[in-house]
Each structure stands twice: as C-alpha cells, then as structure tokens.
Amino acid sequence: MEITNREMKIIHTSTQLTTHDMLGSWKARWGVDRMNFKVEAGLYSVGKPDKSSPVLVTANYKMSFDSLRKELTELDAWILVLDTKGINVWCAAGKGTFGSKELINRMAIVQLEKVVSHRTLILPQLSAPGVSAHEVLKYSGFKVLYGPVEAKDVKAFIHSGMKATAQMRTVSFSVYDRLVLTPVELVSSFKVSLIIFGILFLLNLIGVGPFGLVDFYAYMGAVIIGCVLTPVLLPWIPGRAFAWKGWLVGLIWAVMVNMFNGWPGAPEYGLLRALGYLMILPSASAFYAMNFTGSSTFTSFSGVLKEMRIGVPAISISIFLGIVLIVVNSFI
Numbered sequence: 001m002e003i004t005n006r007e008m009k010i011i012h013t014s015t016q017l018t019t020h021d022m023l024g025s026w027k028a029r030w031g032v033d034r035m036n037f038k039v040e041a042g043l044y045s046v047g048k049p050d051k052s053s054p055v056l057v058t059a060n061y062k063m064s065f066d067s068l069r070k071e072l073t074e075l076d077a078w079i080l081v082l083d084t085k086g087i088n089v090w091c092a093a094g095k096g097t098f099g100s101k102e103l104i105n106r107m108a109i110v111q112l113e114k115v116v117s118h119r120t121l122i123l124p125q126l127s128a129p130g131v132s133a134h135e136v137l138k139y140s141g142f143k144v145l146y147g148p149v150e151a152k153d154v155k156a157f158i159h160s161g162m163k164a165t166a167q168m169r170t171v172s173f174s175v176y177d178r179l180v181l182t183p184v185e186l187v188s189s190f191k192v193s194l195i196i197f198g199i200l201f202l203l204n205l206i207g208v209g210p211f212g213l214v215d216f217y218a219y220m221g222a223v224i225i226g227c228v229l230t231p232v233l234l235p236w237i238p239g240r241a242f243a244w245k246g247w248l249v250g251l252i253w254a255v256m257v258n259m260f261n262g263w264p265g266a267p268e269y270g271l272l273r274a275l276g277y278l279m280i281l282p283s284a285s286a287f288y289a290m291n292f293t294g295s296s297t298f299t300s301f302s303g304v305l306k307e308m309r310i311g312v313p314a315i316s317i318s319i320f321l322g323i324v325l326i327v328v329n330s331f332i
Contacts, residue, residue, distance in 0.1 A: 009110050011044045015073045017066055025063050029180065031187035037062045038086035043110040044069075047076035051117040054158055056147070057103065058124065059084040059092050068151045075155055078116065082106050093130030100132045104139050113141070122147045122154075122162070125169065178231045181292070185227040189288055193223060214269075218257045222281040225249050226288025243311035246289025250282035257281065272329035279322030283315045290315075 028037040038060045046069060055078045058068045065081060072079075082102050084092035092098035103121075107113070123131060125146045133144035148157050148168035157164055196219070200211040230237065230246045237245040254277045261268045290311050 009043060010115070011040070011042060013044045013046060013069055013079070015046060015069050015071075017070050021062075021066055025066065028063055029183050031184040034184065035086050039065050039081060041081050041083035041106060043112065043115065044079040044081060045077075046072045046079060047074075049076040049078050051115070053077050053116065054122055055080055055112065055116060055120070056122045056154065057082065057127070059087060059089045059098055061086050061088045061092075064088045068154065071151045071154055075158070077158075080106060080110065080112065080121070089124045090126040093127045096130060098127050099130040100135045103131060103136055107140050107142065119143055120145055120162075122158075124151075125149045126171075175232055178234060179228075182228045182231055185231075185288065185291060186223075188291070189223045189227050193219070214257070214261060218254075218277060218281055219284065221253050221257070222250055222284040223288060225253055226285035227292075230285065230289040231292050241290075241307050241311065242293050243286040243290040243307055243315065247282045247286035249289075250285025251278070253285065254278045254281035270329045270332055272325045272332070276322040276324075276326035276329065279318045279325065283318040283322070286311065287315050 024037055028034050039062050041060045053076045056068060056072075057080045058064050060081045060083055065079070069079065082092075082098055083106070084097040084102070087095060087097055089098055113119075119142045121136070121142050122145050125148060128146055131144060136142060136144050145162055146164075147154055147162075148164050149171050150168075153164075153168045157168060197216075200215065203211060226246045230242070230249055233249070234242075234245065237248060239245050239248065257277055258267075258274045263274055267274065290307060293307065
C-alpha cells in the first residue's frame, strides 16, 4: 500500500509486487492498456531511507518502476521517478523523455536537495543516450552515476561502493528477453490483419478472388515469422537490417507455401499467384520484423530511421506488385 507524505511530497512504496501488479505487467506485455501502465512521477521511498540513502532514478512506466523496486528488499533508498509519458527507460532515453531537462526539473519539483545530504544520482545505464551528465551537474549540483544495465544488480552495485563489474555493464538480449517482447508485436499485427482480411472479404464479394484458406495461412505464417520467429533467431539470421532478416525467413516460408500447393510439379494455382506469394509474404515478414527494431538493443535510433527510409518503400512496392499479380491471376 502506498502512503503519501504530502508535506515532503514523498510516496512510500513496497518492494513486494502484488497479484494486481503482476497482472498489469502481463496485460502490458500483450498490449492491453499499455500506454496507461504508469505510475505518478515524483519521489518514492523504499524501507526507511535517510539523508545519506542512495537516490535511484527510473521511468514512470510501471514495469520499469516495478522491476527496480522489487530488487530493493532490505535496502533503504529513494526512487526518483521521471515523467517519461509511460515509456520504459531505454526507449524514453531515445525519444528524449528520459532526459536532462526532465531530470533537473523533477529534482526541483520534489526538492531533492532538501531530502538528501549527498549530491549523487544513480541512473540506469540504458538512460545514458538521453542524459547529459555535465548539464545535470551544472544546473542541479547533482553528480550522475550510471548504475548497472539490469535492476537485479543494483543492490550489489551499491554494496560494492558504486562500482560496476564488466558483467553489470554488458547488455544481454537473450532468446528469452526477445521472446517476452513478441506478444505486443503480435497484438499490433492483428489490428493490421483485421483490416487486410476485411479488404479480402470485400474483394471476394465483388468477384475479385477468390481469396481463401491458402491466403489465410500463408499470410498468418508471414506474420508469425516477422513478429516471433525472426526476433527469436535474430543473431543467427544473416545480415544486419531487421527487414532483411525478416525477408530472408519470409522467402523460405513463401517457397514452402508454393511447395505445399504442388509447385513446381503439379501446381494448384497459376504461376502469377505463386510469384505474388514470393513478393508479398517475404515483404510482410520484413515489415513486421522491422517493427521489432524499437524493442531491440541491436540497433541505434539513427539505424532504425535509416532502415525505415530504405525498407518501407521497398516493402510497399513489392507488396503492391504481388497483389497485382494475384488479382490478375484470379481473372485467368
């Protein structure tokens, strides 16, 4: 239970996550009310902190906040929560909402200089792209110290005299780390898929088609490849660009779809339709795989923009030409 000290503008929080907290995280993973999964920005206390207790800074995305506080058992500390508009630390640092200005302003709002006697802030390492340490020191008098990458190492970092090991500085992005990010990508793809299926249904009604079972499982396979399989296999797929990786695996799927339907021996549909699949399915996988760049530590913000400038036009043209081939095939 959170108790607010209005005079000091401090919110006391527990290190124990409730069933409601865990359910909220699960829902956010699946994109349910994701943008409202946040906590109030401000100063929080864990345990019984005093003027000498460490100050840890995080985002107001509740999953980021919960990931930090649950690792602070048996520790007295302050948590300064920035208003990142409900975005996690790494993404907020790239977007600028976890930045020097917000950090300086938030310290002034909570009057942090009156709460602690020291002048040191511990920030997540992944926030570094958005924070200028010398500006923070210049305008607030507080020194920025970057902590470990993962919240589970925070206590060890503090107990070691604010010294991080090489392992604490290493960004890991394991198969599990990538897999837990795929549900929200799948949910996003379903919204687009409903529109596509609606268009196909209308085209069937007016006699342009038929679009049936083969189109359905071919497309859904491309979605799963782009949203799940490519992220899981990311390090082992040749190439650097996410769109390229998704396109390669999608191409294998497109060939398999054609082979399932008799190609090249006794095809169940025409050559134009087969070529259409070869153009549409890899491009669809490429598009969904490219979306995963925003969830990954494998690329930079500038790298994402560069890939989109090249990938989006190429994907659009390929899908358009593929659709034309399939529509023409339906009239033959």
